Amino acid sequence: MIAKKICLLGSFAVGKTSLIRRYVESIFSEKYHTTIGVKIDKKIVHCQGQDVQLMIWDIEGKDEFSVYRQSYLRGAAGYFLVVDGTRPESVEVAKEWHTLVNEQSLSLPFVLLVNKSDLFYEQRLKEENLAELTTMGWEIILTSAKTGDNVDKAFERLTTRLLEKS
Amino acid sequence: MLSQSDTERIATTISEAIIQRNLSDKSVAQALAPIIDDAIDNAIRHRPQRITRVIYPIIGPSIRKSVARALADMVQNLNQILESSLSIRSWGWRYQAWRAGMKYGEYVLLKTLDFRVEQVLLIHRETGILLHAENAAGFQVEDPELVSSMLTAVSDFISDSFSRHPDSSLDNIRVGDFILEIETGPSAILVAAIRGTPSKQVSQTLKTTLERLHLVFSREFDRFDGDRTIFASAADLMRPCLLIKHKEHTRPGIPWRALTMLAFFIGYGFWAGYLKVQNEIMYLHILDALQTSPGYVVVGESRNMPRLNIEVLRAPTSEPSREILNRLDTGNWDVAVTEHIAPLDMQEYLLPMIPSMFHLGRDTNFTRDGQALVVTGSLKETQRNNLEQNPLLKSVYSHIDFSSVEVYADQTPEEQQKNEWRQLKATIENIRFQFQPNTAELVSGEEQKIPALVANIESIRSLAEKIPVYHWQLYIVGHANSAGTDTANLRISEERAKLINELLITNHLDAELLLAWGAGNLPNSRLPEHQQRMVSLQLIHSPFIPGTEYP
Ligand SMILES: Nc1nc2c(ncn2[C@@H]2O[C@H](COP(=O)(O)OP(=O)(O)O)[C@@H](O)[C@H]2O)c(=O)[nH]1
Ligand SMILES: [Mg+2]
Numbered sequence: 150m151i152a153k154k155i156c157l158l159g160s161f162a163v164g165k166t167s168l169i170r171r172y173v174e175s176i177f178s179e180k181y182h183t184t185i186g187v188k189i190d191k192k193i194v195h196c197q198g199q200d201v202q203l204m205i206w207d208i209e210g211k212d213e214f215s216v217y218r219q220s221y222l223r224g225a226a227g228y229f230l231v232v233d234g235t236r237p238e239s240v241e242v243a244k245e246w247h248t249l250v251n252e253q254s255l256s257l258p259f260v261l262l263v264n265k266s267d268l269f270y271e272q273r274l275k276e277e278n279l280a281e282l283t284t285m286g287w288e289i290i291l292t293s294a295k296t297g298d299n300v301d302k303a304f305e306r307l308t309t310r311l312l313e314k315s
Numbered sequence: 316m317l318s319q320s321d322t323e324r325i326a327t328t329i330s331e332a333i334i335q336r337n338l339s340d341k342s343v344a345q346a347l348a349p350i351i352d353d354a355i356d357n358a359i360r361h362r363p364q365r366i367t368r369v370i371y372p373i374i375g376p377s378i379r380k381s382v383a384r385a386l387a388d389m390v391q392n393l394n395q396i397l398e399s400s401l402s403i404r405s406w407g408w409r410y411q412a413w414r415a416g417m418k419y420g421e422y423v424l425l426k427t428l429d430f431r432v433e434q435v436l437l438i439h440r441e442t443g444i445l446l447h448a449e450n451a452a453g454f455q456v457e458d459p460e461l462v463s464s465m466l467t468a469v470s471d472f473i474s475d476s477f478s479r480h481p482d483s484s485l486d487n488i489r490v491g492d493f494i495l496e497i498e499t500g501p502s503a504i505l506v507a508a509i510r511g512t513p514s515k516q517v518s519q520t521l522k523t524t525l526e527r528l529h530l531v532f533s534r535e536f537d538r539f540d541g542d543r544t545i546f547a548s549a550a551d552l553m554r555p556c557l558l559i560k561h562k563e564h565t566r567p568g569i570p571w572r573a574l575t576m577l578a579f580f581i582g583y584g585f586w587a588g589y590l591k592v593q594n595e596i597m598y599l600h601i602l603d604a605l606q607t608s609p610g611y612v613v614v615g616e617s618r619n620m621p622r623l624n625i626e627v628l629r630a631p632t633s634e635p636s637r638e639i640l641n642r643l644d645t646g647n648w649d650v651a652v653t654e655h656i657a658p659l660d661m662q663e664y665l666l667p668m669i670p671s672m673f674h675l676g677r678d679t680n681f682t683r684d685g686q687a688l689v690v691t692g693s694l695k696e697t698q699r700n701n702l703e704q705n706p707l708l709k710s711v712y713s714h715i716d717f718s719s720v721e722v723y724a725d726q727t728p729e730e731q732q733k734n735e736w737r738q739l740k741a742t743i744e745n746i747r748f749q750f751q752p753n754t755a756e757l758v759s760g761e762e763q764k765i766p767a768l769v770a771n772i773e774s775i776r777s778l779a780e781k782i783p784v785y786h787w788q789l790y791i792v793g794h795a796n797s798a799g800t801d802t803a804n805l806r807i808s809e810e811r812a813k814l815i816n817e818l819l820i821t822n823h824l825d826a827e828l829l830l831a832w833g834a835g836n837l838p839n840s841r842l843p844e845h846q847q848r849m850v851s852l853q854l855i856h857s858p859f860i861p862g863t864e865y866p
Contacts, residue, residue: 151541154442154464162855178837189443189464201541204444204464224442226541235830238786268832295832 150193152202153311154224158250159231160242164264167294168231169207172304177295196308203308222250227258227311229303234265234272234291240279258310260288262303267293429560430511435521435553436463437528437546438504439539443467446503446539446546449553466497466506500525502536507556520556527552590647594620597646601625604643605652609633612707614655623648628655661711662686669708673701679720686713693721732782733859739775740854743768743789748815750848753799755810762818768852769822775854776828787856791815793833794840796847801835809833815850 157165166188171177173190188207193200208221222228228250230243243261250257261282263274279289290306292299436459437446445463488495494513498505498521505525507517528549529536535545598618605625606613610633615626623645627636636652662683669681669688679694688708690699699722702708702715724731746768749758772789779787793812795804809832816831840847 150543152442152444152460152543153541154444161857189461189468191458191460191464202460204442204460206464206468224439224444226442235788236786268830273827295834 150200150202152204153226153308154204154206155307155311156206156208156222156225156228157231158208158228158243158246160233160236160239163231163233163236163239164292164294165229165231166207168229168262168264168292168300168303169205171294171297171300173205175297177297192304194304194308196305197312199312201308201312203304222253222255225255225257227307227314229307230259230261232261232263232274234263234274235268237274237278240274240282258307258314260290260303260307260310262290262292264292264294266291266298267295430509430513430517431559432507432509432513432517432557434459434508435524435556436466436504436506436508437549437553438463438467438506439536440467440499440502440504442539442541444539444541444543446543447549447553449550449557451557451559463506466495467504496521498522498525500529502533503528505553505556513558514560517556517558520558524552524556594647597644597648598623601640601643601645601648601650604639605636608639611636612710618648621647621649623650624653625650626653626655630661631656662688665707665711669702673698673705684716687716688712688714689716690720693723695725696722697725729782732778736775736778736782736784736859739771739778740856743771743775743852743854746852747846748811748850749846750811750850752845752848753807755807755814757814765818765822769819769824772819772824772828779856782859784856784859787828787854789829790853790855791819791829791831792851792853793831794847794849794851795833795836796844797836797838798844799836805833805835807833808835811848811850 157169159165167177169190173192190205190207192203192205194203195201206221206225230246232239232243247259250259263279266272283289288306288310290299290303292303294300431451433451435449437448438444439446443464443466445460448459488497494509496507496509496513496518498507498518503525505521505528507513507521509517531552532546532549601623602613602616602625605611605627608629610630612628613625614628617624629636636654640650640652666681666683666688669675670677670679675694675698679690679692679698682689682691690702694702699717699720703717708715726734746764748761748764750756750761751758775787778784791812793808793810793815795808795811797804799807812831812833816826816829819829820826836847842849
């Protein structure tokens, strides 16, 4: 079976760990699970007629682990940029991550997830926050780790992109 | 060239000499600094494993957990096999295992094996993906794929941290009596999971195997795109790594003799234990008698039954130790007291020794005022407490005068602010609002929690600017108990959250900082049903150091 490493990148508390838990274990907890260093999960996706083993790397944005970040992306086949729909500033962090990945001359497939879509009535991200990104050709999916909305779809989309690439 | 007696003389005075010199200037430290630097450098270069021991606790737990789980499974299996055997030896082992607090299976493994390589993992270095695993019969690591990824995360971390020394890669990790021996090559990593104490042979075999694997698969390693089929053929190369070495077997003795011996040892054990306790009590008793004699300070002691050496510093006018001992029941101890008669003026004598006794720098100075000890300069709060409570100082000086010393808190103002933040955060997150059944109506009295909460949030807000925490939000999360449908629970929990949200906004909190949502009923809640009708709070905030969440 084919195996691929993917990463989730994004600001604090945007829901990276929650998205992985929702996808891998089908659970959501309202707690903020501080990830210590790196946490790795795996799940098999069925995609384009074949099974793919995803190794999913989650990282904590804590300063003490900054050394991690260089090796975190090493060998990744693709990644998610995660932003929080209630926090415009999280889009800036996602852009920074994107720049960093490109600086490492890694032109990897990625998908931008606008998470916490269940808080639609609180959604504070403006259309223009995302419009710029769409024009840059970024693929955007609205997700909710809480309701599970689009979570499976997001992982399937990224996997498809990975397979197209190789 | 120094003579033997010279060396001896220096040996006895060297520590005092260093202390004395250090009091007058810092030249000792300056002289030693480069030597210590070298020593540390050396240690990193030659013993990188030591460093991993320091770092490992940070990231080790997750690895440890999966390995421990796998281990528990294995021991479980073994237990079942062994449970049925009832030989004399097995009973002896059972007893030993029980005494050692181990599972029987574990103990048998330990007794019969020097070591056994249970599993070998071939890992792609770049991605951390497991390429192939070879198992010893009957052994299965719970999840070799996760273990592989985590190991690369750990070893990457190590080599990134010490990249100046390219050969300082991770060699092995010890997990209980289980060792992961790690051999890192340019494109792949070979890991052996070993029970017991491996000989050099294991790492040798790993090394040569890894070299061969690189030879055979170098192209495949480089072009690896996730497809692992080809690596199944690595099995033949990897199998020789599953080494095993048995201990020599000894036949059990005649049971009767063994049993008599056992009875004897048990009896002896009790008696020896009793004596030991007796001696311990007596020892404390002797020490106490000397310590509490007027004018006495015990400065050292060593013991080796029946010999007990005690070193004391005593005032010239105090009673000689001989007389104290004569009055005392010393039990089985043969006590020898070395006496140092203190100079007449203890108060003066002790003065220059205080800074080194309490690890104080040159910021703190000591003088005498009659019978009192006067402290000037500055010192930390804990240091002050140490001085204040020290029995020696108490017995020598009439009192300690701290009136002209500047005492500062142990924490910097920044640390204090961060602690304050953590405390406020904890206080806020401990607040829960309870609701009446099936409604978004508060249990009466609950609304009285609002003013204190608002005050706390205001404090958080101003702290956030000082620290700075450049972004934060307060999550107001509604909950429902398990009665009712999921949709109904979700709705009611949402209404509850919104009610609290409204209450906070009417109390002039900035709506931008608040986020209310319902979590419905949490299936795994450990709270009693009636308490599950509630709203809880969560503070989400950026790291303390601005910009650190950026890559
Ligand atoms: N309402 C809602 N809350 C979410 C969602 N995803 C995450 N959260 C909450 O956001 C907080 C941070 O989530 P977490 O996964 O730990 O963020 P991370 O730091 O990116 O890993 C937690 O309180 C989660 O319960 C979502 O889709 N909807
Ligand atoms: Mg996380």
